[in-house]
Amino acid sequence: MIARNGRLVLAWALSVLLLVALGGLTLSVVALSKQRADDSQRDGAMKAARQLALDFTTYDYQTSEADFKRVTDESTGQFKQEFEAGIAAVKTEVVTNKATSKGDVKEAAVVSNDKDSAQVLVIVNAVVTNTASAEGVQRRYRIKLDMVREKDRWLTADLQVVG
Numbered sequence: 001m002i003a004r005n006g007r008l009v010l011a012w013a014l015s016v017l018l019l020v021a022l023g024g025l026t027l028s029v030v031a032l033s034k035q036r037a038d039d040s041q042r043d044g045a046m047k048a049a050r051q052l053a054l055d056f057t058t059y060d061y062q063t064s065e066a067d068f069k070r071v072t073d074e075s076t077g078q079f080k081q082e083f084e085a086g087i088a089a090v091k092t093e094v095v096t097n098k099a100t101s102k103g104d105v106k107e108a109a110v111v112s113n114d115k116d117s118a119q120v121l122v123i124v125n126a127v128v129t130n131t132a133s134a135e136g137v138q139r140r141y142r143i144k145l146d147m148v149r150e151k152d153r154w155l156t157a158d159l160q161v162v163g
Contacts, residue, residue: 048147053141057141058102059094059101061098068083075155075156076150077148097131097132100129101126101127103124117147121144121145121162142161143160143161143162144159144160144162
C-alpha cells in the first residue's frame, strides 16, 4: 500500500513537472516569436531608412526626374508633399548647374521603434559635383528619419538633416 501511494505521488509530481515544463516552453516560444517579429520590424525600418537616405543624397542632372521620383515613392505624408512641392525648383538648379551627388551610407541606427513607426539616424557621405566644382566636394550628412509602416511597407514621414 505504501509503495502504491508512493508511485501515485511520484506520478502526480512528474505530471506537475511536465505541465510546468510545457508552460515554460510555451512562454519561451512566444517570447522568441515576439522578439523575431520586433527584430524584423526594426530591420525593415532601418533598411527603408538607409535606402531613402541613399536616394535623397544621390542624383544626377541627366536623370534627376527619376532620381527625385524614387524619393517620393519612398515617402508619405507631409514630407512627401513638401518634397514634391520643391522638386521643380531643385530640378532647375540641378540641371542648370549640371549637378550630381553620389551618396554612400556609412552608418545607420534605429533610435526608437514600435510595430508601425521608427526613428532612424543615418550617416551618409556624398561627393557632389557641379559646374563650379568639377572634381567634386565631399559632404557628410547626419539625417534623422521618421519612418511609418503603411500596408506592410516602411515609408519616410519626416526627414531632418541634423548635422
